[in-house]
Amino acid sequence: MEYVAIVAMLAVIQFMAFGILVGQARGRTGVSAPATSGNEEFERYFRVHQNTLEQLVVFLPGLYAYATYNDARWAAGIGVVFLVGRLIYLRSYTTDPASRGLGFSLSFFPSAILVIGGLVGAVRNLM
Amino acid sequence: MEYVAIVAMLAVIQFMAFGILVGQARGRTGVSAPATSGNEEFERYFRVHQNTLEQLVVFLPGLYAYATYNDARWAAGIGVVFLVGRLIYLRSYTTDPASRGLGFSLSFFPSAILVIGGLVGAVRNLM
Amino acid sequence: MEYVAIVAMLAVIQFMAFGILVGQARGRTGVSAPATSGNEEFERYFRVHQNTLEQLVVFLPGLYAYATYNDARWAAGIGVVFLVGRLIYLRSYTTDPASRGLGFSLSFFPSAILVIGGLVGAVRNLM
Numbered sequence: 001m002e003y004v005a006i007v008a009m010l011a012v013i014q015f016m017a018f019g020i021l022v023g024q025a026r027g028r029t030g031v032s033a034p035a036t037s038g039n040e041e042f043e044r045y046f047r048v049h050q051n052t053l054e055q056l057v058v059f060l061p062g063l064y065a066y067a068t069y070n071d072a073r074w075a076a077g078i079g080v081v082f083l084v085g086r087l088i089y090l091r092s093y094t095t096d097p098a099s100r101g102l103g104f105s106l107s108f109f110p111s112a113i114l115v116i117g118g119l120v121g122a123v124r125n126l127m
Numbered sequence: 128m129e130y131v132a133i134v135a136m137l138a139v140i141q142f143m144a145f146g147i148l149v150g151q152a153r154g155r156t157g158v159s160a161p162a163t164s165g166n167e168e169f170e171r172y173f174r175v176h177q178n179t180l181e182q183l184v185v186f187l188p189g190l191y192a193y194a195t196y197n198d199a200r201w202a203a204g205i206g207v208v209f210l211v212g213r214l215i216y217l218r219s220y221t222t223d224p225a226s227r228g229l230g231f232s233l234s235f236f237p238s239a240i241l242v243i244g245g246l247v248g249a250v251r252n253l254m
Numbered sequence: 255m256e257y258v259a260i261v262a263m264l265a266v267i268q269f270m271a272f273g274i275l276v277g278q279a280r281g282r283t284g285v286s287a288p289a290t291s292g293n294e295e296f297e298r299y300f301r302v303h304q305n306t307l308e309q310l311v312v313f314l315p316g317l318y319a320y321a322t323y324n325d326a327r328w329a330a331g332i333g334v335v336f337l338v339g340r341l342i343y344l345r346s347y348t349t350d351p352a353s354r355g356l357g358f359s360l361s362f363f364p365s366a367i368l369v370i371g372g373l374v375g376a377v378r379n380l381m
Binding site: 044046053057093112115116118119 | 129130132133135136137139140142143146159160161162163164176180183184187
């Protein structure tokens, strides 16, 4: 399970880094707390961070469930795709939100595979 | 623990489905990323998704803690109420946000029971 | 691990309490769902809740990873600093958002320590 824990920690460190980028965008664009809108550049970083939050809530439980009921190394490998997908999502979304499809898919589908694999593995274990 | 893992996976799959509804509402209402406001229908789906995110961060740790320190089958059963509550929340919020109380309660209280049960069970285990 | 579970449950209970404060602020300021902006006081409570959500997604996996690969009592102790940090964050942010730095740091850095400690511990275990 160490590989899984390493990927999980890297995913939350990546999320923290995205949060720091939001803070920097706040300073650069002059969007003061508590506001979260009013400047397109800020909103892009803000949305990348928020979308990553939404994905982590699926990814992390899926990662551990897949590792528990299937194979931990496969779980970690699929998790690496997720990490790369998030990086592409950050770069494409902040350049042009309309181009976010690839990065989104490269993190959404790995999460979906982990969750469905975890579900199927748990059901199979019951039988 | 398999029942617990199954309920956990179903809860994140439900959350992914709510996310897809948000994406569809984006297309239907013409609210383009990074915007998240400007159309009441879109905002309702967006808020259902966001509120479910907030609830999952409580529900999932509570589910596992309750199962660890109390009974895994009860944890899973309470989790099923949560799943139904979220579905009612989706339907009522998108029809009329003012009617969201029942669906909210049917997911908030199961989460609260799991968390408080998990806390009490862990404290009892220490003694 | 009971100390860790107790701190984890207290963190999500604190988050639920912050959510109740958001609901009360909604009533007090007349910001009706699905809106989440339009009143500065409401937005402060809303942002405290959202920021705590973002922090929990880092804190909880870090807490368990640190406890698994290092020491569970240290994990719980660092977690208590996080809980106090969040309380300071709530009080300072709702008084004056510009003063939120201390409370933010007292929860961001404990989370960072847990995550990096968990990562280092897992890598060390592999070798």
